[in-house]
Amino acid sequence: MNFRFLKIPVYIDPTYWIFLLFVVSTLNAFNRAGVLLAVIITFSLLTHEYGHALTARFFGAQPYIVLRAFGGFAYFNESVVAEKQRFFITLAGPMLQGLLVLIAYILIRLDVFNDYYIRFVLHAALYINTTWILLNLIPIVPFDGGGLVRYLLERKFGRKGYRASIIIGIVSAAIAIPYLLFNGYYLFFVIELLIAGFRYCKLWQEEWMN
Secondary structure (H helix, E strand, C coil): CEEEECCEEEEECHHHHHHHHHHHHHCCCCCHHHHHHHHHHHHHHHHHHHHHHHHHHHCCCCCEEEEECCEEEEECCHHHCCHHHHHHHHHHHHHHHHHHHHHHHHHHHHCCCCCHHHHHHHHHHHHHHHHHHHHHCCCCCCCHHHHHHHHHHHHHHCHHHHHHHHHHHHHHHHHHHHHHHHCCCCHHHHHHHHHHHHHHHHHHHHHHHC
16 A cells, blocks of 8 residues: 655555554454554554654655554655754654644543544543653664664764663663563564664674774
């Protein structure tokens, strides 16, 4: 499934639908609520990636978005953007998604909707996007938090900042992995953190050897 919105191409891989079906099945939500959850997840994911893509387009890159199993990705021509611009591109994803959290929170607080399903959508959007943002800001690549922390530390402290970002990533993975595992978060988050943690350990080993 492919489409273009706001002049940005979006490609949805078949594996994304399988992934979405898996998520809904783990919640035993093969009903109207399950369909709404699938819509909320997809809309939230697209909002996040559009934050990256629209900012990349603003800086002159040519972005496109891909949704596949385990998430979405906003690709763009990195050679035409500076490091500082890449920082803002990374930051824009969680910020635009944070706008969804704010809108859902305000509408819930105003309590203007009596319909059960509208209230369900608002509460689900608030929970999903808040959790998503917090997980995505874990300071280890490939999460956005890892790129943001690395940029800030390198800009301030150079090589020492880069090494500090590696240590922060390793410590963050060591804390987050057991927390997510024992609190019942989806296993793919844990697996992604494990892979990232091993990658950071290898980076630290390379830095120590140099």
